[in-house]
Amino acid sequence: MLETRNLSKSFGPIHVTRDVSIRLERGERRVILGPNGAGKTTLFNLLAGVLQADSGQVLLAGKDITALPVARRARRGISRSYQKNTLFDGLSVRENLGLAAAVQAGQARRLFHDSLSHPKVRETVEEVAHLARLEQVLDARVNEVSYGIRRQLEVGVALATRPQVLLMDEPTSGVGPEMAAGFHDLLSGLPRDLTLLIIEHDMDLAFEVADKITVLNYGEVVFEGLPEAARGSDLLKEIYLGSWENA
Amino acid sequence: MFRHTTFRYLVLAILGAGALFQAFSAGYFGLEVLIEILILAILVLALDMVAGFGGMVSLCHGALMGLGAYAYAMLSSIVGLPPLAALVGAMAIVGALAWIIGAICARSHGIYFIMATLAFGQMAYSYIFQTPIFGGDDGMGGITRPDLSAIGIDLNDSRSFALFCLAGLVLAYLAAVAVLRSGLGRSLCGIHHSEERMRALGLTVWRVKADIFGLSGLITGFAGALAAMHVMYISPGLLDWTVSGEALVVVILGGLGTLVGPLVGAVAFVILKHELSAVTPYWHLVVGVVLIVVVLSRANGIFGWLEARIGARRIFPTHAAVKKVPNDA
Numbered sequence: 293m294l295e296t297r298n299l300s301k302s303f304g305p306i307h308v309t310r311d312v313s314i315r316l317e318r319g320e321r322r323v324i325l326g327p328n329g330a331g332k333t334t335l336f337n338l339l340a341g342v343l344q345a346d347s348g349q350v351l352l353a354g355k356d357i358t359a360l361p362v363a364r365r366a367r368r369g370i371s372r373s374y375q376k377n378t379l380f381d382g383l384s385v386r387e388n389l390g391l392a393a394a395v396q397a398g399q400a401r402r403l404f405h406d407s408l409s410h411p412k413v414r415e416t417v418e419e420v421a422h423l424a425r426l427e428q429v430l431d432a433r434v435n436e437v438s439y440g441i442r443r444q445l446e447v448g449v450a451l452a453t454r455p456q457v458l459l460m461d462e463p464t465s466g467v468g469p470e471m472a473a474g475f476h477d478l479l480s481g482l483p484r485d486l487t488l489l490i491i492e493h494d495m496d497l498a499f500e501v502a503d504k505i506t507v508l509n510y511g512e513v514v515f516e517g518l519p520e521a522a523r524g525s526d527l528l529k530e531i532y533l534g535s536w537e538n539a
Numbered sequence: 540m541f542r543h544t545t546f547r548y549l550v551l552a553i554l555g556a557g558a559l560f561q562a563f564s565a566g567y568f569g570l571e572v573l574i575e576i577l578i579l580a581i582l583v584l585a586l587d588m589v590a591g592f593g594g595m596v597s598l599c600h601g602a603l604m605g606l607g608a609y610a611y612a613m614l615s616s617i618v619g620l621p622p623l624a625a626l627v628g629a630m631a632i633v634g635a636l637a638w639i640i641g642a643i644c645a646r647s648h649g650i651y652f653i654m655a656t657l658a659f660g661q662m663a664y665s666y667i668f669q670t671p672i673f674g675g676d677d678g679m680g681g682i683t684r685p686d687l688s689a690i691g692i693d694l695n696d697s698r699s700f701a702l703f704c705l706a707g708l709v710l711a712y713l714a715a716v717a718v719l720r721s722g723l724g725r726s727l728c729g730i731h732h733s734e735e736r737m738r739a740l741g742l743t744v745w746r747v748k749a750d751i752f753g754l755s756g757l758i759t760g761f762a763g764a765l766a767a768m769h770v771m772y773i774s775p776g777l778l779d780w781t782v783s784g785e786a787l788v789v790v791i792l793g794g795l796g797t798l799v800g801p802l803v804g805a806v807a808f809v810i811l812k813h814e815l816s817a818v819t820p821y822w823h824l825v826v827g828v829v830l831i832v833v834v835l836s837r838a839n840g841i842f843g844w845l846e847a848r849i850g851a852r853r854i855f856p857t858h859a860a861v862k863k864v865p866n867d868a
Contacts, residue, residue, distance in 0.1 A: 340739060361738075362738045363738045363741050363744070367741040371740070378733050380729055380736075382732070383728070383732075387540065387725070391725060391726070391729045391740070394722050395741045396740075396741065400726040400747070401722060401747060402721055403754075404721050405722060406720055406721060407721070407722030449740070
């Protein structure tokens, strides 16, 4: 479904992504691990089109999308949620989801017609609200809901574009253990044909949801394999998991 | 996202009643002042759509209004179109030009957007000023008003023309509200919050900005055509950047991003101008002081200040009551 071939990116003399080649199958749940500065978010930016790669390719469903800008990649089916909330604060939860759903439904430039009242948009909003567990707060304003709900909405907004691939940058960032467990249920409830690529620091969540794990260090892929293999990897313990196990 | 509240309806009703009272009771000078307010109100309404709701602070709306005036004059006087057709034609021309300007400037932000729109405005000013067919510095005269005698209305009468402009303002306001409540308006609101996020959702941001700029241009062109009909004479001074600057002052004075606020600002600005200029030639200084006080008060203009203090009271329920929100879903 999503593939990178020898993807590289440098900022001046610093190589932030080095020859990264990964391949995700349709419906796969892949977790990206790596210490701070490993190039995880840069990889997401390269996949989403926010950054242009110096070399290498990004392929979606076999088609080269390397040269496509952000919006066109999104319309092809790549959506993302951010580590920091990028929600529309003055609007309600429903309106936030509606903005995303309207783009997907082709209602975002409709004149003299409220996109939120379009049947396709309403249907998507209801469906995503159920998936992201936001039904109870649909009419609340974003700046009036708890942080945990905002994190759920961050994922919900990305889901409302009905993506084929969802890039999730630390979805549980800043939430407590109870909410993190709730996120596990949320991720488990997502459609099985949706491909997920997740950056996550919560190891328990990572190992529970991942079909496969990729570890980045200094911009390079240093490990790729099953979660069980990741747990037993000495290299991983050395560069990343040591600090987790000793914590 | 634009929302009407009880307080906003109340202010609109007061403004409407005041305009009607003035239209039916004022003498010639009072009617001229009213017409000036109404035309300025249409211009600042259009500017608020892009600046207040889209964050696109334009310094070319004065020039667009001037182009609307010239387009109306050319289409009615030189081309020979009936005035109402010339009015529609002028709006279409300015709308199309504004769409192009919006499409080009959409990729810039902040001070760069302001400078780019200023450059377009100055280019339009220079073109009109230098081109002989537009009369150069002498401008163009002999502009006619639409003939509505078939329905018993003589627009050459100041009272009738004031009511015509008031009807125009009501239509412009309703159109602006309809646009801002549409899918396009919601997308604009999203872009104003986070352009990057909207792009990541798959939205072609520049097209939304261009569309809104074009629609704002349509309304601005309407204001320009009314300005030409009002004075029946136009000159390049209409396109001067100071007209854009003044319009921006009115929007900020009234309340940015509220639609109602700029209408309040237009009333306050024109009345202040006429009252003060009768007392002192330095009236601009007083307007400047008022603007500084408004900006430093951190209130969103006169209307924003009133809305925060009076509109928030219980007798004026604002938006739909917000449900009590659980902490976790």
